[in-house]
Amino acid sequence: MSSQRIFRKDFNSTTKIRNKVLTLLSVIVLLGFLFYADRNLDAYSVRILQNIAIFIILAVSYNLINGIMGQFSLAPNAFLAIGAYTSAIFTLSPEEKLRSFIIEPMIWPLSQISLPFSLSLLIAGIVTAFVALLMAAPVFRVRGDYLAIVTLGFGEVVQVLANNLVSLTNGSLGLKGLYPFTNLWWAWGVCIFTVFCTVRLVNSSYGRAMKAVREDEMAAEAMGINAFRIKTFTFAFSAFFQGVAGGLLAHLITTISPSLFTFMFTFNLLIIIVIGGLGSITGSILAAILITWGGEALRVFEEPSTFFGFHYEGIPGMRMVIFSAILIVVMIFARGGIMGRYEFTWDGLFHWFKRKLLILGI
Amino acid sequence: MTVPLDFSFAFQQLVYGLTLGCLYGLLAIGYSMVYGVLRLINFAHGDLLMVSAYFAFFGMVIFQIPWPVSFIGSVLFTAILGILIDRGAYRPIRKSPRINALITAIGVSFLLENLGLVLIGGRPKSFPLPALFEGSFVIGAVNVPALSIWTLLVTLVLLVVCAVVVKKTRIGMAMRALSRDMETVMLMGIDKDRVISFTFALGSAMAAAGGIMWCMKYPAVEPFMGVIPGLKAFVAAVLGGIGNITGAALGGLILGLIEVLFVAVEPDWSGYRDAVSFFLMIVILLTRPTGIMGERLPD
Helix, strand or coil: CCCHHCCCCHHHHHHHHHHHHHHHHHHHHHHHHHHHHHCCCCHHHHHHHHHHHHHHHHHHHHHHHHHHHCCCCCCCCHHHHHHHHHHHHHHHHHHHHHHCCCCCCCCCHHHHHHCCCCHHHHHHHCCCCCCCHHHHHHHHCCCCCCHHHHHHHHHHHHHHHHHHCCHHHHHHHHHHHCCCCHHHHHHHHHHHHHHHHHHHHHHHHHHHHHHHHHHHHHHHHCCCCCCHHHHHHHHHHHHHHHHHHHHHHHHHHEEEEEEHCCCHHHHHHHHHHHHHCCCCCCHHHHHHHHHHHHHHHHHHHHEEEEECCCEEEEEEEEEEHHHHHHHHHHHCCCCEEEEEEEECCCHHHHHHHHHHHHHHHC | CCCCCCCCHHHHHHHHHHHHHHHHHHHHHHHHHHHHHHCCCCCCCCHHHHHHHHHHHHHHCCCCCCCCHHHHHHHHHHHHHHHHHHHHHHHHHCCCHHHHEEEEEHHHHHHHHHHHHCCCCCEEECCCCCCHHCCEEECCCCCHHHHHHHHHHHHHHHHHHHHHHHEEEEEEEHHHHHHHHHHHHHCCCCCCCCHHHHHHHHHHHHHHHHHHHHHHCCCEEECCCCCCCCCCCCCHHHCCCCCCHHHHHHHHHHHHHHHHHHHCEEEEEEEHHHHHHHHHHHHHHHHCCCCCCCCCCCC
16 A cells, blocks of 8 residues: 555556666675675674564564554464474484483484474474464454454463473473574575565565455455455464574574563564554564664663663663553554555655655755 | 362362352453453453552551551552553554554553562562451361452452442443444443443452452462463453453353363363463354353444
8 A cells, every 4th residue: 555556657667677676686785794794793793683684584474464464463472482392393413302301201203303404494384384274263263352362372372381291392491402503694594585475475465355354354355355264374374484483593592491482572573563563564674673673772771880970770671661661652652653554665765765856956 | 190089179179169260250350341341352451460469468568557448449549540541551542443452452561560570579479368368167078268258259249249330320331332332322422431431440440359369369479470360361251251241250260160170180280271271262262252141242
């Protein structure tokens, strides 16, 4: 619904090619920057860059459900956990499994399997998507509102299962000693792939169906859209990428335990997509960068510090107070967030430039 | 591990299950009321339980107020807080899409929890038990705590009060009308916001009563104590038929009984206790989405 419609008339093949070239160029610039970062930046900055990539994957796929399709899911932490555990179980070596499963040995076939990282990510995504499918089927048959509570409860259940299925997850001890496979290239590669797939999906007839369901489900049904099917499909699609992101995260921090995947994670993502603008992919990306960076900066509030001779004992939890206050304030006063429902387009950029030039009288 | 399933054991578990069920029921009533009127899942409802527990705790321990005054004060303050939350956070976005209201509700919930963490600290505080609620009666081999009887009494009395308010008073009539058709109600010259404020006050007061009873049973007051009870109370409200007050209480009782009996039958499963209510919810959604006593709600 964004500026695309306004510029539909001067869409011809040359502008299309121009846009594609520009997109490709910016991806190359990004890769160049990553190459530079990989060589020159310190470990902390690289780590933040990797976090940003993972949060972009999560935010973009989460925004697909909450923003573009208008269904309120609270499951990312559950999907993240499923993806992280699945991929970790498949990449750990049999010896490592034997060593870390001290309460109960791991169940047989899994205890011997060790797969390459890429394959484990794929399996993580597929398993997560399958779980999402199982969950969506009962929920989307009834009112959409219940999705919020069912997904919230599902997050708790995943934690309960991770704690109790000891022969699969090693219980509260978690999985240790994962090989740090996730590097800048893996994180950003998956990130670019996710954004590409999501943008293509949103601009397809499926994407228009999603927006129709968001605006008015009954009217969408009347136009021949099978709302149940489109919701279930999108839910599984988004879960796939969240599962993959979970795999990336697990191999970034190399130790996972059930307590890692609390509702706090979902809350952070919710803040990102709300600040970016519900329904805007570009907004989600911008906000993911902003919040991941800003979250690091806000740590100041939780650590003891001294300014102007006034000693300030760090208060743990202060960041979350600030974040939740921001969330409420944005919802009440600036519902659109940074981007509203608009997307960044090259045409929009050029149009903006032209207007600026006109104003300057050139 | 097997447990001897004799009569007194079963009855004992029944007592525990009913007590837990009453607590869920008290919370579920408020949840159900707010949902019935606003179609909003008030995520902050569980946190009102926590707030009321802190109010009562501070009243008794810090200010040394006698417990009845402290309890009543806590209920009143929580009701006021409920109205303030509605005015501050929910009223400005009443006309916006439902998803925005849900996000705001999550924000309020997190704000309450983390404010509690920042202002009071995360260390659990031990809730003092007034002498009246101590002790227990022994009937045969069954031990009935006095607190269980009090919980049941409080729940029954509050349920009757709520039912009378909703069914017999003018404001209750307005509440029921509002849950049917908000626009028509406004055309009838009813101050919608006043009715909604009243609903929040009543629901929050119920949550506060539940919170205080909860703390006497599980006397550890901490900022995140309301999350799980809140979640289960919603399941109870759905189970009973959301929007229906008697249904909510009934749903709470059933959920409490199921949870306690689940662990009693097979103690090895106690780790999965928190998962039971969720699976129950899925089953209800598949078989009878309107709950036990619910009627189909207009969308």
